[in-house]
Amino acid sequence: MLYVNPRGIGCDECHGKKGEGKIIAHYKVKGKPRVLKAPPINDLKKEVFFEALRSTHKVMPTYFLTQQEMDILFFYVRSEAAH
Numbered sequence: 001m002l003y004v005n006p007r008g009i010g011c012d013e014c015h016g017k018k019g020e021g022k023i024i025a026h027y028k029v030k031g032k033p034r035v036l037k038a039p040p041i042n043d044l045k046k047e048v049f050f051e052a053l054r055s056t057h058k059v060m061p062t063y064f065l066t067q068q069e070m071d072i073l074f075f076y077v078r079s080e081a082a083h
Contacts, residue, residue, distance in 0.1 A: 006065065006073070007063050008063075011073070011077075015038045015041050018042060019040060019041040020040050020042060021040035021041070023035055024038055036059065042077045042078065042080065049073075049077075050070050053065055053070050
């Protein structure tokens, strides 16, 4: 449940069902096509994963997760990547 609906929009909406990354949108800037893509998160080192959850991003919302919730998310994404 935490991966699908942590506090608002779920991680799966942008990062995919298994954390594999996903295209969020296609758009144009001054007539040039662009792609907004969420990166894969299922192969990140634990420290990098946690830092991404703690830092501010241009697109990703801030979830204000506890350390226990971040641990759960990390192990969930890792276990899903193995399947």
